[in-house]
Amino acid sequence: MNLTRRSLMTSALTLGAMQLFPGMSEAQAKRIVFATFTGSWEEAHRDVLVPAYRKATNGAEIVLDPMLSVDQIAKVTAARSNPPIDVMLHDPGPALVAIANDLTEPYPVDKSAYYKDLIAEAQEPNGPAGFFQVVGLTYNPDKIKTPPSSWQDLWKPEYKGKVGITNLNSTLGTGFLVEIARMNGGSEANIEPGFKALESLKPSLSAVAANPGQLATLFQQGQIDISPGNFNAIQIMKARGVAVEFVAPKEKAIAFKTTFHIVKNTQAKDLAFALIEAAISPEVQGKLMEAPYLVVPTNTKVKISGEVAKTLAKDHADMKNKFVFQDWKKINEQRSAWIERFNREIKV
Amino acid sequence: MAATPTTQNLPTVTAYELKLAWPLGAFFIVFFLAPLVLLFIVSLYTDTTMTHFGLTQYAKFLLDPFSLKVLGATLWLGVEVTALCLLLGFPLAYVYLRVPGWAQSVLILIVLLPLLTSVVVRTFAWIVILGRQGIINTALLELGLIDSPLRLLYTEGGVIVALAQVQMPLMVLPLITALTRIDPNLADASAALGAGAWRTFWKVTLPLTLPGVIAGCLLTYAAALSAFITQTLVGGGQMLFMPMYLYQQASTLNNWPFAAAISFIFLVAVFAVITVFNMLGKISQGYANA
Structure with a gap:
């Protein structure tokens, strides 16, 4: 009985330690976790965004963990000092909650190559909008x-x-x-x-x-x-x-602006930045605009075409006439x- | 644990039983009791940023007629579903005992089948059945009984029927077990003493199956109350029951203290209903034994 209890405690402590110090098991491979949305968004990001990010970072590891905005906020709030997510994706409402609760890092606008090319409505210093x-x-x-x-x-x-x-x-x-x-x-x-x-x-x-x-x-x-x-x-x-x-x-x-945010206290700020840069780059956004994804681009360097141009707006200037931002x-x-x-x- | 058997005393059987319950007990303490305590602590905060303690969340719920109405509607929904399950389940269990062996296997398979598919799938089937172009509406239209499709989906009736089907095995299985345990000679004896079929049923069969009825009702009731998926998919977004209310506060509004208070009030209310039910069961059992 004593022996069982002791070995039980040992394994429990080990498990607990792994939870407390995830660095022990993850130190070898630096990787980031990107909380995208479920369904077609995950598909689009896996097919287009992840390859572009890998290319830009010489094949750095990335994990897509699709979940709702509210779950992202809950998870990061629960472990502020060592967040399980490095990049969050938010609708406008939850984005403001995340910023107000001090869960996000300001976006390093000066270092960004693409930020200035974004349509004015997408230029959010706390996390730029990657798509509408x-x-x-x-x-x-x-x-x-x-x-x-x-x-x-x-x-x-x-x-x-x-x-x-x-x-x-x-x-x-x-x-x-x-x-x-x-x-x-x-x-x-x-x-x-x-x-x-x-x-x-x-x-x-x-x-x-x-x-x-x-x-x-x-x-x-x-x-x-x-x-x-x-x-x-x-x-x-x-x-x-x-x-x-x-x-x-x-x-x-x-x-609705859908914004990408670097999570506060992330262990891999550079990689998180690299992912968001890829997300707002004209190459990725141009590809995501094509079928079957049809994601509305925010970078003005992307020439709008196809179904998006036909149904929504023919260029970024037209967006200002056709869209209302609440x-x-x-x-x-x-x-x-x-x-x-x-x-x-x-x-x- | 400290009371280990000494050399003089032989170990009693009950000592073993307690020890064997330890793993499950520990599991419950860590994964059920501890989170419940945490939840209770969260419910005691007065603000969403969780800095001040107070009972405002409970006051907010208990003094608000609307919230109380949601609680009442949820508890009542459980009663309706349980009643329907009992009404439909009892005859099924009764028939089960009176058919040949092969038919029993078929029946038990039909009863168990819903348990083998996910609740989401079963609920989606109900959307197909109850929709404007669903099976019921199409049939009624083709028969010329109605001119335009009836509104069946997103009604309380729809929710009750769907929940009753989804939770039916929880009612039927305990009933079958209880009915199987009754000595068939009792019914014969009752008949030999001159009682008719109904009198035998009311005076002999029903009282003896009461433990099964109570077990079935408790299981169905608890399951129906907390069936978030079925309530949401068949009831839609405008029909508010406690699980949805809770979800709204926790997930959409990030108001964890109020959500935690709602959970606790819900828990206590359900406990109260179940206790009352158990007491009723005990009273009627006493009556049956008398």
Whole structure:
């Protein structure tokens, strides 16, 4: 019994030590962990970004660990002094939380070769935007013959019982609420018209999805025929044969900056910097813009072409006319109150 | 542990049992009790940056009618699912005992089959069944019983039915075990004494299966309450139950103290319901034995 207990303690201590001093096992190979997003983002980054990074660093090791923004924040917060992630990827809302909680390192702008070429909206000193996610209207072209052109079309009587939205847990749902508020005279600071508009949309709603991913299923099942949706998510569905199309509304499509951040206290700051440099370089962004990835580039040296040019914006100057960038600082301040209100009021 | 057997006393059987429970006990302490204590400590912070202690999170929940409504709705959802499982599961278990051996194997396979697939897959099947172009709506439309598709997905009814199917094995298996243990002669005796089939069922079979009923109900109830995936996928984003409420606070809003307080209140509430249920079970068992 004593012997068992002793050997148990020994192995427990060893395991604990490995947790406390991961350097013991990892010192030999310096590598970085990049927390990308799940699904198609991981695929795009593995296929294009990682090879470019390897080339730039003479084959340095990198691990892709796809997870949601909130999980990245949770993991880094839990181990601030020795973070398990070296580069974070964030939507605008979580990015501000990460910066406010002092989890990020400022980007060494002076050392960067590409930072100055980024479109002004992507130049974030706490972590530059590597791409934009664009939200517009998605619809089923088999059921809706005339493509919608405005957010206002969601309220059309012929779509009654066929409209889908998501709740405010997602960046998409929150961004959509702000835009319909703006359409009705409100703004990030005045959300009231947005909630009023949602209230009047209720009879049309067929579904309030718990997350944007669920919208795909709903289109596939014919449960909804029209909804706000993410440009890149739609491309994946289209590629899988689901009858769905994306259109940018005339009020401007919503563009979310997706930013890359060097994590504070990372053991490999240089490598983290190298990865982000690769991510904002015109070579990587140009390749990511092509099919099947269709990622919207932020570097103005990339000549916009293909599906992105056709559906979204023909060049970076055009982006300023076609995209609206929301004030997520204002949004974050009130988001918890909005979610609470949505919980209470939006019952279908 | 200290009470090791001396030379005079022969080791008792129970001493061995306690020792054998140690590995599992230690496992529970490290991986269940310790995190639970941590969770409780987190719930005692008053702010999201976790610097001040206080009971504000609990006050915020318990004084807010909306939060209490969510708690009530979740507990009630569990009751509805459990009732439906019992209603559908009991006859199934009853039939199981009265069919030939080969049919029993088939039945048990059908009962167990859902356990062999992931909850996500089972839940997606329900989306296909309940959707606007799902099996039910298509069938009703083709039969001419309805003019336009019914709204089945994203309704509370949909959630209850889907949960009942997903959790059904948890109800049926204890019921089958309980029913198998009843001596078939008892029913014969009851019939010989002049009781009809219903009277035999109410007075003999049902009371004797009560332990199985209670076990099945507890398992189903606990599983239905915490079934985040099924609740979310079939219920959608506007139907708020405790697991989703918790997720929202923890993940979207990074409000860990409030999320921790919600978990604790939920835990205590479920414990209370289960205790009441257990007491009811004991009382009725006493009645059955009397």
